[in-house]
Amino acid sequence: MSRAGPPSAALAAAAAIVFLALGALLGLAAGRSSGITVGDVAVQIELDRDAFSGGADPIESWIRRSASIVAGYYGHFPVARLTVRVMAERGDGVHGGKSFANPEAYIQVRLGQDVTEAQLLSDWVLVHEMAHLALPDTGEAHAWLSEGLATYVEGVARVQAGNRSEADVWAEEMRQMPRGLPESGDRGLDRTHTWARTYWGGAMFCLLADVDIHRQSHNRFGLQDALRAIVRDSGGLAADWPIERVLLTGDHAVGTTTLEDLYARLKDSPVTPDLMGLWRELGIESEDSSVRLSDSAPLADVRRAIMRAR
Ligand SMILES: [Zn+2]
Numbered sequence: 254m255s256r257a258g259p260p261s262a263a264l265a266a267a268a269a270i271v272f273l274a275l276g277a278l279l280g281l282a283a284g285r286s287s288g289i290t291v292g293d294v295a296v297q298i299e300l301d302r303d304a305f306s307g308g309a310d311p312i313e314s315w316i317r318r319s320a321s322i323v324a325g326y327y328g329h330f331p332v333a334r335l336t337v338r339v340m341a342e343r344g345d346g347v348h349g350g351k352s353f354a355n356p357e358a359y360i361q362v363r364l365g366q367d368v369t370e371a372q373l374l375s376d377w378v379l380v381h382e383m384a385h386l387a388l389p390d391t392g393e394a395h396a397w398l399s400e401g402l403a404t405y406v407e408g409v410a411r412v413q414a415g416n417r418s419e420a421d422v423w424a425e426e427m428r429q430m431p432r433g434l435p436e437s438g439d440r441g442l443d444r445t446h447t448w449a450r451t452y453w454g455g456a457m458f459c460l461l462a463d464v465d466i467h468r469q470s471h472n473r474f475g476l477q478d479a480l481r482a483i484v485r486d487s488g489g490l491a492a493d494w495p496i497e498r499v500l501l502t503g504d505h506a507v508g509t510t511t512l513e514d515l516y517a518r519l520k521d522s523p524v525t526p527d528l529m530g531l532w533r534e535l536g537i538e539s540e541d542s543s544v545r546l547s548d549s550a551p552l553a554d555v556r557r558a559i560m561r562a563r
Contacts, residue, residue, distance in 0.1 A: 289313060291320040294330040296337060304341035306367050312339060315373040318416070323383040325562065326410035328481050331387035331489040332358040337379075341366045347376045352385040354490035360386075374416075381407045387484040389494035397442045398496060401455015402480070405463075409477070413562040422560075423537045424544045426460065433457045435523030443520040458519060461526060463559055464535070464552065465511045472558040479503030479512065 286299040298316060302309040316337055324330040335358045342348055344365035353359040360382045384403040391398060408422035433453025439445045442454055463476035483502050487494055500512035518524055532538075536550030547553060 287313070289317060291317050292324050292330060294320060294324070294333060294335060296320060296335050298337050298339065300339035301341060304366055305364070307370065311370045311373055312364070312368075315376065315379065318374075319376070319379040319383055322380050322410050322414040322416055323387075325414050326384075326406060326477060326480075327387050327484055331383070331484050332491075334358065335360065335383075335386070337362065339364055345369060346372050347378045350378045350382040352382045352490065354386060354390075356491045358386050358490065377407050377411070380410060384410070386490050387480060388490060389483070389487040389492040389499055390490055391494060391496040391499055394443050395496045396446065397451045397455035397458070398499070399455075400452045401457070401459050404452050404456040405459035405476075406480070409463075409559060412560045419560050420544050420546060423532070423546070424539075424542070426456070427532060427537065427539055427544060429453050430457050430460070430528060434525050434528070439523035441519060441521035441523060445523075457526070457528070458515060461531075462511050462515055464531065464555055465515070466507050466509055467555040467558055468552070469509045469511065470507060472554060474507035474509075475559055476503075477563065479507050482506030 285301050286297055289296050289298065296316060298313060300309060300312060305312060320330055320335075332354070338359070338361045340361065340363045342363050342365055345367040346365045347368065348363040348365060350360055350362040353361075360379070362379060362382065381403045384406040385399060387406075388399055388402055408417065408425065411417035412419050412422055430453050432449040433456060435441075435445070435450070435454075439450070442450060442458065445454075459476060462479075466479065467475050480503065482505070483499055486502050487499070496516070497513075500516055503512045504510050534550055534552040535556040536547035536553040537556065538545045538547065546556070548557075550556075
């Protein structure tokens, strides 16, 4: 569910034409919008209220809940104003989303017209898209940072908000994160643009950074504090920052050089960290289709601190 800003006026115009055509096809009309306020963020919702069999209210609740989860993680919502455009498609479920900030924050999500409240309650897509709003645009070569952060933050933020279980998040990471390890021919995160390296290789970078910041600061700080400083200083996705500035800003906030050091190691060479060893130290053991969490493991306090709401 990548975020992307149209890189040129021509492309933006082309995108706008496609968008209008799609809107016409789906029977969406301008003016079917409503505004809600979540904390101190004004969210404009554009949707066809008659397009969904469950009505518009569960969708508004989902947008409100997702914004609250992201605001909780970052300390406040990444932007002051946001427009969410909801597109109705056949079927049920949440189909996907995209984030833009040029310059106003704008998220487009595609929902099945028969989406259920349970599907909205367990959705990851909108939290993922909203997390994209908190990171400056660092360019396509570093898409792994943007997608990795959104992937990693989604799980932690939802646990902190009570919307997902800690075991579920670790179980998913144990299942999926090994896909983000380098395969033969890999040239590092900046130069290997496969889906697995972009999403799960990027998420692995985030997990390694989070654990290291917690260890070095004796659980005073984590990646979350670095990310809060980055969005505060940059304003988020609307800013164009070199990746070095992003990482330096995060490191300064937590008093380590974790992000810069990790980037230097992983950016242009295929590094394979011992993920199984790391999870064992954190007190996470695979059990059936889920995990068992142990509080006597050497880094169990780090694991708990990562997932604790702050
Ligand atoms: Zn994404």
